[in-house]
Amino acid sequence: MSLSGAKIIQPLCIRYPDMPVISDQAANCNTTSTPFLGSTRTLRRIQSVSAAQRRPASAIVAVADVVKEKKLKSNKNHLLTKEEGLEVYEDMILGRVFEDMCAQMYYRGKMFGFVHLYNGQEAVSSGFIKLLKKEDSVVSTYRDHVHALSKGVPARAVMSELFGKTTGCCRGQGGSMHMFSAEHNVLGGFAFIGEGIPVATGAAFTSKYKREVLKEADCDHVTLAFFGDGTANNGQFFECLNMAALWKLPIVFVVENNLWAIGMSHLRATSDPEIWKKGPAFGMPGVHVDGMDVLKVREVAQEAIGRARRGEGPTLVECETYRFRGHSLADPDELRDPAEKARYAARDPITALKKYLIESKLASEAELKAIEKKIDEVVEDAVEFANESPVPSRSQLLENVFADPKGFGIGPDGRYRCEDPKFTQGTAQV
Amino acid sequence: MGHHTNLLSYRRRLFQPSPAGDRKLISIYHSRPLFSVNSNLFCLIDESMWGIIRQNVGVTGGLSSQGLGNHMMRLRPVASAMRSYSSATKEMTVRDALNSALDEEMAADPNVFVMGEEVGEYQGAYKITKGLLDKYGPERVVDTPITEAGFAGIGVGAAYHGLRPVIEFMTFNFSMQAIDHVINSAAKSNYMSAGQINVPIVFRGPNGPAAGVGAQHSQCYGAWYGSVPGLKVLVPYSSEDARGLLKAAIRDPDPVVFLENELLYGESFPVSAEALDSSFCLPIGKAKIEREGKDITITAFSKMVGYALKAAEILEKDGINAEVINLRSIRPLDRATINASVRKTNRLVTVEEGFPQHGIGAEICASVVEDSFGYLDAPVERIAGADVPTPYAANLERMAFPQIEDIVRAAKRACYRSVPMSATA
Numbered sequence: 001m002s003l004s005g006a007k008i009i010q011p012l013c014i015r016y017p018d019m020p021v022i023s024d025q026a027a028n029c030n031t032t033s034t035p036f037l038g039s040t041r042t043l044r045r046i047q048s049v050s051a052a053q054r055r056p057a058s059a060i061v062a063v064a065d066v067v068k069e070k071k072l073k074s075n076k077n078h079l080l081t082k083e084e085g086l087e088v089y090e091d092m093i094l095g096r097v098f099e100d101m102c103a104q105m106y107y108r109g110k111m112f113g114f115v116h117l118y119n120g121q122e123a124v125s126s127g128f129i130k131l132l133k134k135e136d137s138v139v140s141t142y143r144d145h146v147h148a149l150s151k152g153v154p155a156r157a158v159m160s161e162l163f164g165k166t167t168g169c170c171r172g173q174g175g176s177m178h179m180f181s182a183e184h185n186v187l188g189g190f191a192f193i194g195e196g197i198p199v200a201t202g203a204a205f206t207s208k209y210k211r212e213v214l215k216e217a218d219c220d221h222v223t224l225a226f227f228g229d230g231t232a233n234n235g236q237f238f239e240c241l242n243m244a245a246l247w248k249l250p251i252v253f254v255v256e257n258n259l260w261a262i263g264m265s266h267l268r269a270t271s272d273p274e275i276w277k278k279g280p281a282f283g284m285p286g287v288h289v290d291g292m293d294v295l296k297v298r299e300v301a302q303e304a305i306g307r308a309r310r311g312e313g314p315t316l317v318e319c320e321t322y323r324f325r326g327h328s329l330a331d332p333d334e335l336r337d338p339a340e341k342a343r344y345a346a347r348d349p350i351t352a353l354k355k356y357l358i359e360s361k362l363a364s365e366a367e368l369k370a371i372e373k374k375i376d377e378v379v380e381d382a383v384e385f386a387n388e389s390p391v392p393s394r395s396q397l398l399e400n401v402f403a404d405p406k407g408f409g410i411g412p413d414g415r416y417r418c419e420d421p422k423f424t425q426g427t428a429q430v
Numbered sequence: 431m432g433h434h435t436n437l438l439s440y441r442r443r444l445f446q447p448s449p450a451g452d453r454k455l456i457s458i459y460h461s462r463p464l465f466s467v468n469s470n471l472f473c474l475i476d477e478s479m480w481g482i483i484r485q486n487v488g489v490t491g492g493l494s495s496q497g498l499g500n501h502m503m504r505l506r507p508v509a510s511a512m513r514s515y516s517s518a519t520k521e522m523t524v525r526d527a528l529n530s531a532l533d534e535e536m537a538a539d540p541n542v543f544v545m546g547e548e549v550g551e552y553q554g555a556y557k558i559t560k561g562l563l564d565k566y567g568p569e570r571v572v573d574t575p576i577t578e579a580g581f582a583g584i585g586v587g588a589a590y591h592g593l594r595p596v597i598e599f600m601t602f603n604f605s606m607q608a609i610d611h612v613i614n615s616a617a618k619s620n621y622m623s624a625g626q627i628n629v630p631i632v633f634r635g636p637n638g639p640a641a642g643v644g645a646q647h648s649q650c651y652g653a654w655y656g657s658v659p660g661l662k663v664l665v666p667y668s669s670e671d672a673r674g675l676l677k678a679a680i681r682d683p684d685p686v687v688f689l690e691n692e693l694l695y696g697e698s699f700p701v702s703a704e705a706l707d708s709s710f711c712l713p714i715g716k717a718k719i720e721r722e723g724k725d726i727t728i729t730a731f732s733k734m735v736g737y738a739l740k741a742a743e744i745l746e747k748d749g750i751n752a753e754v755i756n757l758r759s760i761r762p763l764d765r766a767t768i769n770a771s772v773r774k775t776n777r778l779v780t781v782e783e784g785f786p787q788h789g790i791g792a793e794i795c796a797s798v799v800e801d802s803f804g805y806l807d808a809p810v811e812r813i814a815g816a817d818v819p820t821p822y823a824a825n826l827e828r829m830a831f832p833q834i835e836d837i838v839r840a841a842k843r844a845c846y847r848s849v850p851m852s853a854t855a
Contacts, residue, residue, distance in 0.1 A: 137591075171624035180623030187590050187627070188619070192610055198580050199615055202587020209593060213569050214540055223587075239580030246575070400621050401659050403628030403683035 079295045082362045088130055088294055089357065089368065092122040092350050093375045095146035098155060099325075101379050102145065102162060106329045110387070111162050114191075115176045118146040120292075120324035123349035124256050125150045127297030128224055131305055137185040137223040139200035142177035143256075144189045147226060152184045159382040165389035172392045173400065193227065194234035197253070200225035201240040204251035204314075222308040223251045230261030232275045241282040241316065250308035252301075253279075255318045256291065262327040263335045279316030291319030292347040295356065322347075520706065525695040527669035528558045531676040532596065534708045536566055539594065542680055545572040545581055546598030546635075555600045556636060556695055582608035582633070586615045589631040594680060599635035602651045602689060609654075616685040617660030632679045637665075637689035638732065638783045639831055645819035650784030652731070655687045656760040656793070662686045662714055663760040667735040668699040671758055674712030682714060689760075691732045717764035719771070723753035726841050727771040729794055730781040731757040734832060738781055741837035750845055760790060768794060769801045776807040777844040783831050786814035811840040 080088070099117040106115055118125065121143075129138060129150035140147040148158055153169055161168025162176055169181050178189040187203055190196040203223040210219040231237055232255055244251050255275050259266045267273050279286025285307075289300045297319060304315040322344035326333030357363040522530075536542045543566075544559055550573040553560040563571040574581040578599065585595035599605045605612060616629045639648040656663045662684055666672040672690070679686035704710060720735060721742055730738040735756045742752040753771055757764065772778050778798055780791030791812035798810060816830040 139587075169624075170622060170626070173624045174622040178622040180619070180627055182623070182626035187587070188615075189622070190615065192614060195583065195610060195615055198583020198611065199587035199590065201580070202584035202589070203591055204587075205584055206588045206591035206593050209543065209569065209588065213543070236579045236583065239575070239577035240583075242575060243577065243580055243584065400623075400625040402662075403620055403625070403630075 078360055078362060080298065080362075084130075085353075085357050085362045086367070086371065088126050088298070089350075089353055089363075090371050090375065091126040091130055091150050092294065092353065093372055094149055094155065094378065095122040095125060096350055097372075097375050097379050098145060098149060098158070098382075101159075101383060103325070103329060105162070105383065111176070112164070113175060114142065114328050114330070115162070116143040116328045117325045118143055118323070120344065120348070121256055121258060121321045122146060123294035123297050123353075124226070124254065124291050124319045124321055127294045128226075128252070128254060128301040128305075131298065131301050132222065132224070135185060135221045136305075137187050137200070137203045137221065138226070139187045139196040139203065139223065140179070140189060140226045141193055141196055141228065141231070142189070142191050143228075144177070144179045144186075144226075148179040148181065148184075148186050148189075151181070151186050153179065153181045153186060155378055155382040156385045157181075159379075159386040160389050163386040163389070164391065165386055166392040166396065167385070167389040171396065171400075173396075193231040194236040197225050197227060197231070197237050197240045201244050201249060201251055204244065204249035204308075205247070207250050208247065220250065220309045220311075222305050223249075224254055224305075225251060226254045226256060228261060229255060229257040229259065229266040229275065230264065230269065231255075232257075232278065233270055238278075238282075241278065241284070241314075244314040245283040248311065248313035250311065251314045252304045252308055253314060253316045255316070256321055257318055258321050258323045260323070260327070260336060262331065265335075274318075276316060276318040284314045284316055286316045286318070288318045288320065291321030292344065292349050292352070294349050294353050324348075519700045519702070521698040522669040522701045523696055523698050524666070524669050524672045524690070525556070525558060527672040527699075527701070528676055528690070528695075529560055529562075531673045531680075532559060532562060533565070535677055535680045536562065536570065538708070539680075540570075541592065542594045542596065543570040543572065543588075544596045544598065545574060545585055547574055547576060547600050549573060549598050554598075556692060558690075558695070559598070578604050578607035579611060582611040583615060585631050585633075586611050586619075586629060589616070589629040589685075590619070590627050592630075594630045594632075596632045596634060596680060599633060601640075601647055601692070602635050602637040603647050603649055605633065605635070605651065612655070612661070612685070612687065613658050617658050619660075620684065621660055628683050629685045630683045632676075632682075632686045632688055634676070634679075634688035634690060636692035636695075638691055639815075639820055639827070640692040642822060642824060642827065643820075644822050648820035650689075650782065650815065651687075652689055652760050652782065653784050653789045653793075655689075656763070656790060657788075658761075660685065661761060663689065664714065665689045665731040665757060665760055667694070667732055667756050667758070669701050670699065670705045671712065671718075671756070673701070673705055674710055675714070675758065678711040678714050681711065686714075689732065694733055694736075697736075712758070715759045715762035715764055717758050717767040718756045719753060719767070720756045721752065721754040723751040723775065725751045725753075725775055726777040726779060726844055727753045727755060727768070727775045728779045728781060728837065728841065729755045729757060729768060729791075731760065731790070732783070734781045734783060737832065737834050738837055741834045741841065744834065744838050745841050748842070748847075750841060752841060757790075763793065763797070765797045765801065769798060772798050772802050773805045776805055777841075778806070779811040779813065779837065779840045779844055781813045781832055781837055783815045786812065786817055789814050808844045808846065811844045813837060813840050 095118060099119050102111060102115060102117060105111045125146045129147065132138070132151070134152070138147055138151050145158055145162070148169070149155060157167070157169035158179065160166075161170055161172060161174060161179065164172045164175070166172050168174075169179060174180055174189060177191045179186055180188050187199060188196060190199070200223045207219055207221040207223065210216045227237070237253075241253065243249070244253070257266065257275060261269065274288070276286035276288040287300055287304065290296050300317055304317055307313065307315055324341070324345060354368055357368065358365060532544065536544070544562060548555045549559040550563040550568060550571045552573075553563070559571060582597055582605075585597040588595050599608070612633055616631055616633075620628045637652065638650040652663060652665060655661055662679070662682065664675045664679055664686060666675045666688075676688060679688050717729075721739060723742065726745075728738045728742065735754065738752075738754045742754050745752050753775055755768060755771055778795070780794045782790045784790065786792075789812075791814055795810040795812060798806065813832045813836055815832065818830060820830055821827055
């Protein structure tokens with residue numbers, strides 16, 4: 001139902017508030033309850049060609065048309081190659097097994113505090129992040145383990161961080177909600193919702209600044225900001241949509257709409273639940289995609305990231321997805337309807353991708369099983385490593401408050417930094 | 431925020447250069463007909479002077495020119511002792527000092543950029559960034575929409591990647607809309623990421639009360655930001671402080687909150703040739719002893735340093751030799767200098783404009799009690815703003831903030847001279 005290769009038309013849905021809803025599939029949507037409960041609507045048809053001609057001349061046209069042509073021209077009937085498929089599958093399995101292991105470790109007392117798991121949403125992370133380069137940045141929220149893993153942070157480092165050991169990616173000082181990695185350009189990990197969006201916009205601003213002011217001509221780094229449906233009501237989100245569109249920053253705003261903000265249903269909290277509509281209001285394309293289907297997410301991601309890289313500005317992508325577990329491990333998850341959970345469990349992105357890979361003969365059952373086994377070992381090894389790692393020493397408490405060793409503007413040589421004539425770069429005469 | 435424009439144009443009218451082209455405050459006293467003084471003018475002319483005059487003359491308004499003229503004659507030497515130097519020393523307003531510091535740092539390092547409301551085409555809400563847009567272009571002097579949270583966060587994100595933003599808040603009251611970013615994503619990031627990501631950002635803007643701007647525009651944020659580990663909080667007083675500390679702040683690899691004062695922007699101070707050099711920096715975390723003394727220590731920062739110095743002059747006549755410390759840095763607080771001074775004088779008065787509870791005076795008092803208790807000959811006197819939101823009426827506002835006579839009285843109390851506990855006017 002969700003993945004059937006090239007025969008089905010694109011999953012993209014691009015709409016404009018001024019244009020009437022024309023697709024017949026949308027009309028078939030269950031209008032008594034909104035389609036956001038997910039069961040009745042899986043695909044939406046793309047705008048018809050006549051509608052496309054009525055569009056204003058903006059890059060939104062490119063999104064739909066380019067993808068459409070690519071699909072028709074492709075020789076194979078497949079949406080991705082075997083290597084890509086296996087890479088994405090491995091990444092999704094890693095996310096799932098890692099998060100399940102986190103739950104186990106939490107209930108055994110190895111992990112503590114707030115832990116927010118990503119089960120069910122792997123398609124969004126793998127679909128987007130696997131298309132990035134190492135220099136591209138990712139900014140996330142507290143549900144950031146899998147974003148960090150997809151971006152390349154080793155499972156050992158993430159697991160140790162969660163255990164609070166000194167070998168963690170932040171030496172145990174950050175924790176579950178604050179995954180930072182300068183090497184892999186994971187810029188956090190923020191506990192406040194909406195806090196990461198301006199930071200991501202700043203990272204995109206840097207990319208543009210480096211290109212225009214510092215004249216690093218090939219700097220085309222893209223930033224992805226991941227956040228949820230609850231965040232889409234926050235003021236900072238709108239401030240950044242405005243500024244990103246105003247300054248045409250290379251950023252993609254990815255909304256992981258899993259319909260629930262702890263116990264607050266998206267429909268109870270939002271005046272207009274269709275988040276993708278907020279993009280065009282600020283002058284950027286708003287795209288809605290089925291976030292349980294990694295191939296669709298990947299296609300949309302390709303286009304959005306490509307747009308940002310080419311300098312055409314930001315995109316707002318709403319991924320309709322679902323989290324199989326509660327908001328956090330402390331959440332009893334009583335408010336969600338079991339029938340809804342069952343519906344989405346049937347659309348598990350990993351099962352769907354597995355089915356697709358096997359049916360399109362891209363991979364065999366044995367290969368996939370081998371990957372699963374490998375990941376199991378990786379995660380087991382990560383747990384062992386974390387278990388055996390030392391806890392931070394007492395002296396580590398006061399470290400890293402400032403980048404400046406003594407916090408008094410005193411450099412490593414013991415003299416005041418400000419007295420060092422090389423303290424500021426540059427040779428301009430004043 | 432519209433009244434800011436009004437205040438600016440009002441100021442521009444008042445600060446017309448005198449025929450000599452000299453913008454010193456003292457010259458304005460004489461060129462202005464005194465009977466036309468209205469209460470708003472107090473904010474621009476040295477408040478302390480008028481406060482003392484009013485107390486002596488015993489009126490609250492409608493002063494006769496002749497009576498005041500006599501008093502002005504008597505007080506002029508005091509004022510000019512502060513301001514009149516040989517013509518060889520250059521004088522510079524705090525505004526020009528900040529502008530020149532920004533200019534030089536932007537010229538020296540292409541990673542430095544300025545972002546904020548009205549910093550570009552408007553030349554800065556208080557004209558601190560005047561001329562920078564023409565020199566460096568709109569990519570480096572970025573006018574933003576009214577989105578404090580948004581652009582503070584953008585600055586932090588840019589700093590994560592190695593740029594050196596200078597984020598201007600029109601006043602630090604508006605920083606409350608962005609305080610999440612100042613504290614949670616700027617101050618804490620180096621710690622949370624265990625040193626991987628440092629944030630070389632400067633948040634600057636006017637702090638504390640201005641004149642008649644009401645409760646929501648008058649709060650001092652030194653104590654709030656000064657309590658957060660991971661931030662450096664600087665409070666310049668003179669032009670030299672402004673230049674040196676802003677340059678140090680921009681070059682510093684950590685987030686710095688730079689609290690200026692709107693009423694100091696127009697004040698001129700002498701600057702040495704060393705301070706005018708483009709690589710001049712002041713160390714962060716070191717206080718300056720503005721006036722040496724041996725009987726009592728008075729600590730102050732920002733505008734209150736000027737008041738403390740004038741209070742010291744008055745105390746001198748009563749035989750009390752006061753040492754005035756200009757804190758310059760609230761975090762890290764220069765406890766060593768303060769304690770050394772208290773060990774010398776044995777008495778302490780702390781002065782600040784912010785709210786008294788959990789304020790900077792409270793922290794200094796605790797530090798002195800912890801480190802130099804045996805040396806104290808009298809309880810620490812703590813002068814702060816009144817524990818009320820700032821009133822609008824001029825006379826109430828004057829009562830809500832420390833005046834010079836409050837400092838004088840507190841110093842005398844600490845020296846066990848009998849004085850009334852509160853202001854009589």
